[in-house]
Amino acid sequence: MAALRRLTQSKRSTDDRTALAGEAAADAARAQLPPEDTAAEGPPAAAEPAGDHTPVPGDVRAAAFFDCDNTILRGAAIFYLGVGLYRRRFFSRRDLARFAWQQAAFRLRGSENPDHIADARDSALGLVAGKRTADLEQICEEIFEPVLAEKVWPGTRALVQMHLDAGQRVWLVTAAPQEVARLIARRLGMTGALGTVAETADGVYTGRLVGGMLHGPAKAAAVRALARREQLDLARCAAFSDSANDIPMLSLVGHPYVINPDRALRRHARAMGWRVRDFRTGRKAARIGLPAAAGLGVLAGAAAAAVAVHRRRRA
Numbered sequence: 649m650a651a652l653r654r655l656t657q658s659k660r661s662t663d664d665r666t667a668l669a670g671e672a673a674a675d676a677a678r679a680q681l682p683p684e685d686t687a688a689e690g691p692p693a694a695a696e697p698a699g700d701h702t703p704v705p706g707d708v709r710a711a712a713f714f715d716c717d718n719t720i721l722r723g724a725a726i727f728y729l730g731v732g733l734y735r736r737r738f739f740s741r742r743d744l745a746r747f748a749w750q751q752a753a754f755r756l757r758g759s760e761n762p763d764h765i766a767d768a769r770d771s772a773l774g775l776v777a778g779k780r781t782a783d784l785e786q787i788c789e790e791i792f793e794p795v796l797a798e799k800v801w802p803g804t805r806a807l808v809q810m811h812l813d814a815g816q817r818v819w820l821v822t823a824a825p826q827e828v829a830r831l832i833a834r835r836l837g838m839t840g841a842l843g844t845v846a847e848t849a850d851g852v853y854t855g856r857l858v859g860g861m862l863h864g865p866a867k868a869a870a871v872r873a874l875a876r877r878e879q880l881d882l883a884r885c886a887a888f889s890d891s892a893n894d895i896p897m898l899s900l901v902g903h904p905y906v907i908n909p910d911r912a913l914r915r916h917a918r919a920m921g922w923r924v925r926d927f928r929t930g931r932k933a934a935r936i937g938l939p940a941a942a943g944l945g946v947l948a949g950a951a952a953a954a955v956a957v958h959r960r961r962r963a
Contacts, residue, residue, distance in 0.1 A: 701886065701903045701923065703814035709881040711839075712811040713871050713897065714804070715889035716822035716832065719907045722799045725792075725824040725832065730775070732791035733784075739775050773846065777855030781827075781848050788831050796835050803927040804907055807888065808836055817878070821871060821887075821897065823863040842870045868896035892916060 704710060717724045733739060776784060811818050817839040822829050829843030845858040860866055875882050886903035887894075892912035898904035906917040906924045917924050 701905075703811050703816050703886070704884070705814045707814070707816065707884060709879065710884035710886075711817040711819065711875075711878070711880050712808070712886040712888070713819050713821045713901070714808060714838075714887075715867075715891065715894055715897075715907075716820055716824055716829065718890040719888055720800060720804050720808070720820070720832070720836070721795070722801060725822065725828050728791060728795050728799070729788065729825070729828055732787055733775070736787055738779065738783075738787070743775055773853075773855045773857065776846065776853045779853050781851050781853060784853070785827050788827050792828070792831050792835065796832065800836070801908070801927045803925060804888065805836065807905070807907075807925075808838065811886065812837060817880075819871075819874065821862070821867055823861050823867075842867075842874065864893045865896045867894060868900055871897055871900055889913070898922070 703712070714720055717726075721728075734741070734743075808818055820829050820833040820836075820838055820841040820843075822841070822843050824843050826841065826843035826845045829841035833839070833841035842862060844860075844862045847854045847856040847858050862870055871887070872882070874880070875885070882900050883902040885901040886905060887898050887901045888905040888907050889898055890906070890908045890913065891910055895913065895916060898906070904917075904920075904922045906913055906922050908926055908928055909917060909924060914924065916922075
């Protein structure tokens with residue numbers, strides 16, 4: 649643990665609040681929390697009418713937690729990162745095509761199968777193993793500056809700002825790499841970010857994770873640990889997500905919001921009386937049948953990558 653703390657401290661940026669949130673994510677991903685801990689920090693969200701929730705100004709024990717893919721961004725942050733890395737020759741066309749199709753298949757299955765999750769994790773880690781962390785951080789800056797301008801859902805951005813204007817702390821909570829999560833959070837004026845933390849040694853990625861992926865129940869554990877650390881009352885907090893995978897996180901807070909939901913989450917939200925906000929257009933949104941609507945971005949990206957590879961080979 650002492651070595652891990654030194655490693656984490658060496659990666660801290662000048663934004664102390666963001667780095668502190670990143671540490672909470674790594675701690676929570678490793679934590680094995682007993683079931684009774686949840687009750688100590690607020691009961692699961694009760695059924696609520698679908699009206700608006702207005703944050704209480706100046707409530708220091710309230711906060712908001714936002715998922716990233718298809719909640720804040722149209723599509724998946726990991727795909728935008730992958731394309732940007734490929735364009736900068738971080739890896740080959742074959743690597744990109746393999747990764748894109750694998751991510752698309754994973755999204756389409758919508759499965760919590762540990763083997764599928766492990767495949768997606770190992771594929772992503774394999775692409776950066778041996779690469780310099782400084783190089784990846786610089787590329788993230790270059791990639792997400794134009795992406796954020798075009799891909800952020802205005803409706804979700806307004807919700808983020810609503811909580812910030814009320815003086816509440818706001819965190820991004822995502823399975824995307826911590827480097828990406830921290831950058832997006834900083835650009836949107838958020839307090840900090842919890843993301844998947846890749847292990848480094850001497851400024852180079854090892855191809856392993858610190859803890860596990862921040863996905864599903866691990867997100868709820870990260871939020872629970874952060875709430876304890878920041879002395880938040882989860883019953884006063886809000887959470888926002890598009891995916892049924894995030895039901896554990898949404899169930900922790902007193903004000904769960906469902907944003908651009910997949911079919912399973914929409915059903916669950918109706919049963920629980922949770923608020924639903926859909927910023928997609930018309931009947932197309934209601935018909936989305938992918939297990940996670942963020943899969944649309946990954947699937948489209950996978951197809952684009954495959955077409956690009958095919959065309960270049962013919963040329």
